[in-house]
Amino acid sequence: MVNKIEHIGIAVKNMDDANVLFEKMLGVPSYKMEAVESEGVLTSFFQTGNNKIELLVATNPESPIAKFLEKKGEGIHHIAFDVDDIEAEIVRLKNEGFVLINEVPKKGADNKLVVFLHPKNTNGVLVELCQEIK
Ligand SMILES: C[C@@H](C(=O)O)C(=O)SCCNC(=O)CCNC(=O)[C@H](O)C(C)(C)COP(=O)(O)OP(=O)(O)OC[C@H]1O[C@@H](n2cnc3c(N)ncnc32)[C@H](O)[C@@H]1OP(=O)(O)O
Numbered sequence: 001m002v003n004k005i006e007h008i009g010i011a012v013k014n015m016d017d018a019n020v021l022f023e024k025m026l027g028v029p030s031y032k033m034e035a036v037e038s039e040g041v042l043t044s045f046f047q048t049g050n051n052k053i054e055l056l057v058a059t060n061p062e063s064p065i066a067k068f069l070e071k072k073g074e075g076i077h078h079i080a081f082d083v084d085d086i087e088a089e090i091v092r093l094k095n096e097g098f099v100l101i102n103e104v105p106k107k108g109a110d111n112k113l114v115v116f117l118h119p120k121n122t123n124g125v126l127v128e129l130c131q132e133i134k
């Protein structure tokens with residue numbers, strides 16, 4: 001079962017500029033910046049009530065964020081849902097016919113295990129599932 005929206009990922013070109021803008025918009029500063037080298041991203045997190053905004057910049061040209069910025073430009077990149085049991089969700093979603101980009105959970109940002117569903121099979125929305133690492 002899916003709990004809440006954990007975060008919304010937003011692809012940006014310049015992290016310094018975006019951090020200043022989102023701090024102004026939300027009235028709180030970024031609480032954490034974290035690079036995830038396996039994804040080719042630098043992330044910045046803002047707490048927005050029970051959810052978060054994750055700003056993402058590419059850290060190499062092969063990064064999914066670099067490709068996204070090239071094709072679509074800045075904007076919402078993915079929606080992440082919090083789950084209690086990511087392995088159970090992987091089995092459930094595979095049985096429902098969803099295409100997972102990675103079937104083995106990988107280490108994401110902010111102490112999470114993550115998997116992604118392919119946007120081709122989810123009405124064009126890249127979906128991330130994340131489970132807190134305890
Ligand atoms: C750190 C972490 C965390 O929160 O913990 C993160 O979020 S890391 C966030 C960064 N990591 C990820 O995104 C990992 C999962 N993403 C991926 O593996 C990739 O980006 C794919 C989604 C498989 C797309 O890669 P691919 O090489 O196929 O790129 P592509 O540019 O050829 O795109 C293929 C088709 O998917 C579409 N497409 C690409 N990215 C999309 C997105 N974010 N939302 C919706 N559609 C998207 C393209 O427009 C294209 O559609 P057309 O064919 O119609 O032109």
Ligand SMILES: [Co+2]
Binds near residue numbers: 007054078080128
């Ligand atoms: Co994310």
